Amino acid sequence: MELSCKSEYALLALLELADHYRDNEPLQIRQIAAEQKIPDRYLEQLLATLRRSGLVRSQRGAKGGYILAQEPWKITLSEIVASIEGTDAQSPDVYRDAKSIEGMVIREVWQEAGQAADAILQKYTLQDLMEKRNSRQQLDLMYYI
Amino acid sequence: MELSCKSEYALLALLELADHYRDNEPLQIRQIAAEQKIPDRYLEQLLATLRRSGLVRSQRGAKGGYILAQEPWKITLSEIVASIEGTDAQSPDVYRDAKSIEGMVIREVWQEAGQAADAILQKYTLQDLMEKRNSRQQLDLMYYI
DNA sequence: ATTATATCCCGGTTCTCCACCGGAGTTTAC
DNA sequence: GTAAACTCCGGTGGAGAACCGGGATATAAT
Numbered sequence: 077m078e079l080s081c082k083s084e085y086a087l088l089a090l091l092e093l094a095d096h097y098r099d100n101e102p103l104q105i106r107q108i109a110a111e112q113k114i115p116d117r118y119l120e121q122l123l124a125t126l127r128r129s130g131l132v133r134s135q136r137g138a139k140g141g142y143i144l145a146q147e148p149w150k151i152t153l154s155e156i157v158a159s160i161e162g163t164d165a166q167s168p169d170v171y172r173d174a175k176s177i178e179g180m181v182i183r184e185v186w187q188e189a190g191q192a193a194d195a196i197l198q199k200y201t202l203q204d205l206m207e208k209r210n211s212r213q214q215l216d217l218m219y220y221i
Numbered sequence: 222m223e224l225s226c227k228s229e230y231a232l233l234a235l236l237e238l239a240d241h242y243r244d245n246e247p248l249q250i251r252q253i254a255a256e257q258k259i260p261d262r263y264l265e266q267l268l269a270t271l272r273r274s275g276l277v278r279s280q281r282g283a284k285g286g287y288i289l290a291q292e293p294w295k296i297t298l299s300e301i302v303a304s305i306e307g308t309d310a311q312s313p314d315v316y317r318d319a320k321s322i323e324g325m326v327i328r329e330v331w332q333e334a335g336q337a338a339d340a341i342l343q344k345y346t347l348q349d350l351m352e353k354r355n356s357r358q359q360l361d362l363m364y365y366i
Numbered sequence: 367a368t369t370a371t372a373t374c375c376c377g378g379t380t381c382t383c384c385a386c387c388g389g390a391g392t393t394t395a396c
Numbered sequence: 397g398t399a400a401a402c403t404c405c406g407g408t409g410g411a412g413a414a415c416c417g418g419g420a421t422a423t424a425a426t
Contacts, residue, residue, distance in 0.1 A: 078222075078223075079327075079328065079331045084324065084327055087323075087327050088321075088323055088324070088327070091323055112321070112323075113321075153330065176233075176257070176258075177354050177357050177358055177361070178232075178233055178236055178257075178350070178354050179229065179233070180357070181350055181353045181354050181357060182224075182229055182232050182233070182350070183224065184353075185298065185341070185342070185345055185350070186222075186224045188341050189222070189338040189339075189341040189342055190222045190338065192337040192338050192340065192341050193222060193334040193335065193337050193338040194334075195337065196330070196333050196334040196337050197330070197334055200330055205323070205326055205327070205330070208326045209322055209323050209326050212322050212325070212326060213322055216322070
């Protein structure tokens, strides 16, 4: 539904990391930020979040940076947005436990809609996004010629 | 995905209006707010939004209030949340800012997920919610006996 | 006509999250 | 040991959510 800057930045960064996954050497924040036009200080926070979720590993010190913690075809978009968007540990819903029946019914429908959206995000991996992008680039090239 | 207070309040209020749809006389904000435990001054804003979207009609003055503008089985949850949550005055995609190819691919997947969620909300009407609630109440009664 | 009753419209407030910046500390390669 | 990178901490500005209040306006009943 809502595509926040956070999620898009995170996806772009992970896509960049996926591109260099074969190199087996870390990519620095600065490079990712420059390549994808992301404010570096902000990207740093997002990568820290992704690290805490185990999607990315970091190496400190000189020649350090970030690497994907798993192969690109094992990371789904669902995991990414769950990591970045939804650390809704506890919502401040004190009054929500006074659950009317209508409230519960509404919540169930909402949950169903959320699961439908998540099902879509689960069937796409980083690898899929890369391939989608590559074939798109191919298409653009064809039109250019 | 995210179930905001706004949407839940609006749904509860419309459910209340649907309950009294046969009466053909308006329900006041105060009554809805009292019945569904909604802050009345806030509910007023939401009903104003729903009115501007044509989901609800209002009658001013004494004996005034709100009535559903359409039959309960003609109002989908999709319309409701679109009215209340989304003032997404969507501009034509042609004038969408020229982003990177990866940005476009990401946006397409996001759109697909959003449409999947909206499809769920489209297949439920106010009438459906009422029936869901009624059968739920029936169930609770059975357990109570 | 006047009045009681309701919506309508204009604000303001508090709070949280987003997007982002800066500094000080820590780890590591060289 | 120094430079290069991450790590942690806090802070800012803006937007929206979730409210509250006052006054203007419309309408039914007297």
